[in-house]
Amino acid sequence: MIKWTGLAAIALGISVASASAQTPTKPVSAPAATAAKPVPSEERYVGYYYPKPTSTETYTSQLQTIAGVDRAQRIQFVTVVSQGTLQSTYRVPYAVFAKGDKAEHMIIVGLSSGELNTIYRIRALLANMTTMSRTSPFFQEHTVAEDATFFDLLKLLGFHDVTVTDGDKIAHQVTIK
Numbered sequence: 001m002i003k004w005t006g007l008a009a010i011a012l013g014i015s016v017a018s019a020s021a022q023t024p025t026k027p028v029s030a031p032a033a034t035a036a037k038p039v040p041s042e043e044r045y046v047g048y049y050y051p052k053p054t055s056t057e058t059y060t061s062q063l064q065t066i067a068g069v070d071r072a073q074r075i076q077f078v079t080v081v082s083q084g085t086l087q088s089t090y091r092v093p094y095a096v097f098a099k100g101d102k103a104e105h106m107i108i109v110g111l112s113s114g115e116l117n118t119i120y121r122i123r124a125l126l127a128n129m130t131t132m133s134r135t136s137p138f139f140q141e142h143t144v145a146e147d148a149t150f151f152d153l154l155k156l157l158g159f160h161d162v163t164v165t166d167g168d169k170i171a172h173q174v175t176i177k
Contacts, residue, residue: 045099049107050165053173055119060177061155063143069158074103077157094125098159106154106162117166125164126150126174151176 046052078098085092093115099105108125110116116125129150133139143152154162155176165171 045105045107045163049099049109050163050167050171051169053163053171054169055171056173056175058175058177059149059151059155061152063148063152063155065158066142066156069156071101071103074098074157074159078103078106094164100160102158104158104160106159108162108164110164110166110168113166113168115166116164117168117170119170119172122164122170122172126162 043052075098078096081096085094085096093110093112095109095111097107099107108116116122127150130148133150133153134148139148139153142156151162151174159176161173161175163171163173
């Protein structure tokens with residue numbers, strides 16, 4: 001239970017810090033959804049949650065997934081992150097969720113035009129998540145916090161990849177090994 005309390009603290013810290021860096025803006029209406037053609041199971045989210053990845057990379061972590069971490073814990077982690085963004089006093093420019101039979105795919109979708117529309121902005125968001133992860137007792141207990149990244153946290157939790165998209169034209173996918 002202490003493990004999951006620590007994870008909740010990380011998730012809340014990430015969402016609150018990301019939200020506090022934002023300024024309130026007017027909501028933008030979403031474009032009408034279009035039907036996507038069926039795609040192979042390994043690409044079933046392409047065309048539904050994000051466009052085909054425009055860039056990819058592989059992150060090889062030196063850490064091992066924590067024994068016993070399963071779908072429920074990954075869902076709980078993402079739920080806490082999402083709750084933090086939804087309860088923020090500022091508009092958070094992205095949504096975070098997990099997909100897959102084992103909730104092993106993290107997806108971050110920009111909610112407004114221009115927010116995550118370059119690889120540099122995407123990497124800045126991921127770097128911000130690393131910064132917030134490093135301040136948590138859970139992360140400090142399970143890693144060398146100054147060397148570990150948000151990707152290492154995802155590896156500890158058993159995520160296979162994270163895809164960040166502007167919700168329109170670009171998507172950056174990081175495979176975590």
